[in-house]
Amino acid sequence: MKLYLRFIGIQIRSQMQYKASFLMTVIGQFMVSFTAFLGVYFLFARFHEVAGFTYREVLICFSVVLMSFSLAECFVRGFDIFPRLIRSGELDRILIRPRSEIFQVLASHIEFSRVGRLLQAVLMLAIAIPGSGIDWSAGRVLTLVLMILGGLAVYSGLFMLYAGISFFTIEGLEFMNIFTDGSREFGKYPLSVYGKGVLTFLTFVIPIALFQYYPLLYLVGRSPHAGLMLLPLCGFLFLIPCYAFFRFGLHRYKSTGS
Amino acid sequence: MKAYLSFFRIRFIAGLQYRAAAWAGVSTQFAWGGMNLLMFRAFWQQNPDAFPMTFSQLSTYIWLQQALLAMFMAWYFDDEIFSSVTTGGIAYELCRPCDLYAMWFTKNMATRLSKALLRCVPILLIAVFLPSPYRVTLPAGVAAGLLFPVSLLLGFLVLIAFSMLIYISAFYTLSPMGIRILATSVTEFFSGSLIPVPFFPAGLQTVMNVLPFASMQNTPFLIYIGYITPAQAPGYILVQLAWLAVLLLTGLLLMRHALRRVTVQGG
Numbered sequence: 302m303k304l305y306l307r308f309i310g311i312q313i314r315s316q317m318q319y320k321a322s323f324l325m326t327v328i329g330q331f332m333v334s335f336t337a338f339l340g341v342y343f344l345f346a347r348f349h350e351v352a353g354f355t356y357r358e359v360l361i362c363f364s365v366v367l368m369s370f371s372l373a374e375c376f377v378r379g380f381d382i383f384p385r386l387i388r389s390g391e392l393d394r395i396l397i398r399p400r401s402e403i404f405q406v407l408a409s410h411i412e413f414s415r416v417g418r419l420l421q422a423v424l425m426l427a428i429a430i431p432g433s434g435i436d437w438s439a440g441r442v443l444t445l446v447l448m449i450l451g452g453l454a455v456y457s458g459l460f461m462l463y464a465g466i467s468f469f470t471i472e473g474l475e476f477m478n479i480f481t482d483g484s485r486e487f488g489k490y491p492l493s494v495y496g497k498g499v500l501t502f503l504t505f506v507i508p509i510a511l512f513q514y515y516p517l518l519y520l521v522g523r524s525p526h527a528g529l530m531l532l533p534l535c536g537f538l539f540l541i542p543c544y545a546f547f548r549f550g551l552h553r554y555k556s557t558g559s
Numbered sequence: 560m561k562a563y564l565s566f567f568r569i570r571f572i573a574g575l576q577y578r579a580a581a582w583a584g585v586s587t588q589f590a591w592g593g594m595n596l597l598m599f600r601a602f603w604q605q606n607p608d609a610f611p612m613t614f615s616q617l618s619t620y621i622w623l624q625q626a627l628l629a630m631f632m633a634w635y636f637d638d639e640i641f642s643s644v645t646t647g648g649i650a651y652e653l654c655r656p657c658d659l660y661a662m663w664f665t666k667n668m669a670t671r672l673s674k675a676l677l678r679c680v681p682i683l684l685i686a687v688f689l690p691s692p693y694r695v696t697l698p699a700g701v702a703a704g705l706l707f708p709v710s711l712l713l714g715f716l717v718l719i720a721f722s723m724l725i726y727i728s729a730f731y732t733l734s735p736m737g738i739r740i741l742a743t744s745v746t747e748f749f750s751g752s753l754i755p756v757p758f759f760p761a762g763l764q765t766v767m768n769v770l771p772f773a774s775m776q777n778t779p780f781l782i783y784i785g786y787i788t789p790a791q792a793p794g795y796i797l798v799q800l801a802w803l804a805v806l807l808l809t810g811l812l813l814m815r816h817a818l819r820r821v822t823v824q825g826g
Contacts, residue, residue, distance in 0.1 A: 336747060346760060
């Protein structure tokens with residue numbers, strides 16, 4: 302842990318070397334999510350509600366997804382750009398060091414410019430919460446925290462899966478975008494909006510609904526079952542198969558030698 | 560002219576080689592389009608009267624958008640061009656007896672067109688056979704069908720002329736990452752690639768229509784689905800032409816200015 306903090310320190314210092322570029326990237330990241338937010342805003346100005354959810358409920362949902370996604374992109378960035386680590390031979394250097402590979406990949410890239418996205422997510426919460434009429438008991442606050450953490454776990458798993466696949470092919474990787482970028486894009490609405498089939502798939506195969514849709518029902522008071530707040534924890538179970546797959550790929554890895 | 564044609568050909572053929580990637584792209588875009596449609600369906604069920612077009616028109620718009628994504632994707636930039644500016648490789652390009660602007664322009668056209676060509680056929684083929692309101696339909700009429708390719712070509716050129724400005728900005732900033740993201744998000748929002756322009760409030764639409772971004776994918780697609788009637792189309796096409804001229808001219812001037820003061824550090 303101490304070592305990880307040192308790595309964080311190094312990464313911050315190195316990224317601060319190019320302050321103007323860093324700032325522009327942060328603003329850019331903010332703008333990307335801000336336009337997505339404007340899209341939601343203008344659609345709601347026209348339609349007022351979607352599948353029974355109000356504007357503020359959707360904003361809370363969007364904010365949770367965006368927050369967990371940007372946290373994952375910040376701290377699990379090493380897996381997100383894993384194909385680059387393979388191609389540049391950086392992975393070979395990682396493999397010969399006496400530390401766990403996972404730790405080194407995590408510590409090798411920490412992308413602080415995602416702060417821009419995080420900011421947008423916080424902003425949306427600030428817009429949504431005052432008028433949402435949610436009764437903020439300790440349980441509801443905990444639900445919100447668990448949703449974000451569960452989301453972080455699921456996205457970390459997805460990035461790890463992505464890294465695992467890149468051991469075998471880099472050509473088909475674009476497909477994974479549906480689950481990573483796609484779920485960020487489409488996760489701004491509660492997943493029930495997309496119909497039963499999609500909801501089932503995103504519950505049992507890629508467990509995005511576990512931290513997004515079900516706990517949201519409890520959070521906004523649509524469902525009385527407090528048990529729903531624990532569902533995001535199942536997101537952590539998703540890490541197990543993803544990790545296993547990554548190990549499997551790593552086991553079969555042969556360096557390109559260059 | 561011959562030189563540019565061969566640049567075009569080389570890039571075009573190179574682009575056609577990535578077929579496995581194209582299949583992955585096709586399935587990604589198909590899923591993306593499908594999710595988009597499901598989302599709009601939820602809004603439609605909420606209040607069909609608030610829909611600015613028929614659902615079938617929207618489906619056609621979304622499938623066209625996915626099929627021709629490679630032509631209009633705002634986030635795509637040729638990294639080779641950026642790195643040639645930042646690493647100094649540009650020196651070799653400048654030795655060549657051809658115009659840098661035209662060369663970059665043709666390269667971009669070729670890469671985008673080859674990608675689009677590989678992807679559009681399978682996507683449209685599947686989208687034709689979807690059940691009724693969700694499938695892609697024929698153009699709204701003969702006139703729309705004739706005007707569409709003209710407007711499509713113009714929109715494509717406007718987009719490339721705009722992205723040329725971002726490439727040229729690399730001469731001035733040397734680290735174009737921030738400007739790139741900024742330009743991408745602004746383009747995506749105002750060109751109607753996130754949400755089609757007719758879904759925005761009327762006041763904002765007027766603003767959007769005079770900006771260059773609506774002249775990219777918005778105009779041709781709306782002509783195709785008949786939202787812009789053949790009678791209104793010439794006006795929109797004139798706007799496209801005007802923006803194309805302005806962007807080309809700005810790009811050429813900026814390029815000339817940048818090249819006059821460019822220093823390539825040796826080493």
